[in-house]
Amino acid sequence: MTRLQSALAAFLLATTALNPAAAVLAADADAADDSAADWRPHKPIVLAQSGGFQIGGKILHNPRNPNLTLSCDHGYVEYFRPWNPRRTSLVMWHSSSTQVWQNRWDGGEGFKDKFLRRDYPVYLWDGPRVGRANWGCNTTFYVPSYQDQANFAAWNFGPSYPHWWPGVQFPTRNQGAWEQATSARYQEFDTRDNVELHANAAAIAADSGKLGRRIVYLTNSAGGLRAQLTAIKSNTTHIRGMVTYESIGYVFPDNIGIRDSHFGGFGPIVVPLEDFKKLARLTAIQFVWGDHRDETYPYVRQSQLAAELINKYGGNAEVLFLAKDAGLRGSTHIAFADMDNDKVAGLLDRFLWRNGLDEY
Ligand SMILES: *[C@@H]1O[C@H](CO)[C@@H](O)[C@H](O)[C@H]1NC(C)=O
Numbered sequence: 001m002t003r004l005q006s007a008l009a010a011f012l013l014a015t016t017a018l019n020p021a022a023a024v025l026a027a028d029a030d031a032a033d034d035s036a037a038d039w040r041p042h043k044p045i046v047l048a049q050s051g052g053f054q055i056g057g058k059i060l061h062n063p064r065n066p067n068l069t070l071s072c073d074h075g076y077v078e079y080f081r082p083w084n085p086r087r088t089s090l091v092m093w094h095s096s097s098t099q100v101w102q103n104r105w106d107g108g109e110g111f112k113d114k115f116l117r118r119d120y121p122v123y124l125w126d127g128p129r130v131g132r133a134n135w136g137c138n139t140t141f142y143v144p145s146y147q148d149q150a151n152f153a154a155w156n157f158g159p160s161y162p163h164w165w166p167g168v169q170f171p172t173r174n175q176g177a178w179e180q181a182t183s184a185r186y187q188e189f190d191t192r193d194n195v196e197l198h199a200n201a202a203a204i205a206a207d208s209g210k211l212g213r214r215i216v217y218l219t220n221s222a223g224g225l226r227a228q229l230t231a232i233k234s235n236t237t238h239i240r241g242m243v244t245y246e247s248i249g250y251v252f253p254d255n256i257g258i259r260d261s262h263f264g265g266f267g268p269i270v271v272p273l274e275d276f277k278k279l280a281r282l283t284a285i286q287f288v289w290g291d292h293r294d295e296t297y298p299y300v301r302q303s304q305l306a307a308e309l310i311n312k313y314g315g316n317a318e319v320l321f322l323a324k325d326a327g328l329r330g331s332t333h334i335a336f337a338d339m340d341n342d343k344v345a346g347l348l349d350r351f352l353w354r355n356g357l358d359e360y
């Protein structure tokens with residue numbers, strides 16, 4: 001905690017040191033226009049192929065009998081390739097639940113199917129040790145921790161369980177929907193080692209070409225930090241962009257006095273300036289925030305500073321507030337699963353189009 005506080009004090013200094021006028025752009029003023037949202041909503045999903053594979057990881061040899069091995073710490077990818085694909089792949093990354101990409105809170109259509117209808121190849125990613133990649137190289141611990149009520153607040157359904165935010169984009173009277181939401185999580189191991197482990201495997205996946213050669217990451221929560229680090233570790237130009245929904249954690253360069261958190265799983269991660277500049281080479285980055293995350297929220301400040309720095313080095317990053325900039329109210333931490341996720345998808349259409357990432 002003290003580490004975070006001192007890091008934040010450093011941000012405040014760093015922010016005032018930079019020119020605030022050079023700051024972050026919001027999305028187009030007319031982004032609330034729904035026309036993109038109902039764009040071809042009933043187009044059938046026609047796939048050329050779907051499947052999955054493991055990637056990255058290592059093989060451990062048993063010290064007592066090197067003939068015995070364990071293949072571990074790989075990531076898992078499930079893929080869906082449309083019959084007539086666009087060139088950009090959407091890699092959907094949540095730090096603890098691929099399910100949130102699959103359905104809206106009420107079981108309605110999630111981003112996976114919405115963007116398959118739009119002909120984007122879709123990849124669902126489980127990093128090492130989580131989800132379908134849970135054969136780890138280290139001992140891991142799962143301690144049942146009575147976390148449902150904490151999930152409610154962490155996913156910003158309301159200030160505390162069971163008090164929903166007024167107008168929240170969740171089917172609040174549907175007990176089944178709440179039970180589905182909270183049980184969709186899996187263990188996510190939010191430590192720095194784990195963030196590195198995930199980014200290493202994801203960089204190997206990105207560089208392999210098996211996720212396509214023009215990748216846009218869609219991330220939620222702590223997945224955003226992992227994706228930023230992945231773009232830095234990658235040695236190819238395959239990663240073209242990222243849209244992070246409420247990224248908890250940011251990467252910063254080592255020339256502005258921000259201290260690395262070292263152990264925590266939520267950043268800040270400080271990298272050499274030359275590495276940080278890799279983020280400025282991406283075509284476009286958008287850090288998205290839902291309701292009840294005003295500019296005093298530490299990670300909002302971090303996202304603004306990160307965008308400012310990326311732009312300072314010639315990049316193209318922006319912060320989008322769904323309410324203030326796009327008129328979407330009641331968003332949770334996971335806006336792409338919200339009841340108005342058609343509109344959230346419309347904003348993503350616009351982002352991909354504006355940045356030339358929507359080509360066939
Ligand atoms: C490992 O395999 C090699 C080659 O098959 C064999 O010679 C050796 O005895 C094995 N070692 C053990 C500990 O089983």
Ligand SMILES: *[C@@H]1O[C@H](CO)[C@@H](O)[C@H](O)[C@H]1NC(C)=O
Nearest residue numbers: 137138139191193194196197
């Ligand atoms: C694996 O365990 C070792 C020994 O406890 C530790 O030093 C290392 O950081 C762990 N690695 C990861 C990726 O968790």
Ligand SMILES: *[C@@H]1O[C@H](CO)[C@@H](O)[C@H](O)[C@H]1NC(C)=O
Nearest residue numbers: 200203204205207233234235
């Ligand atoms: C990128 O290249 C460096 C230097 O050769 C290497 O250490 C690293 O493992 C590579 N990263 C990936 C994702 O292959």
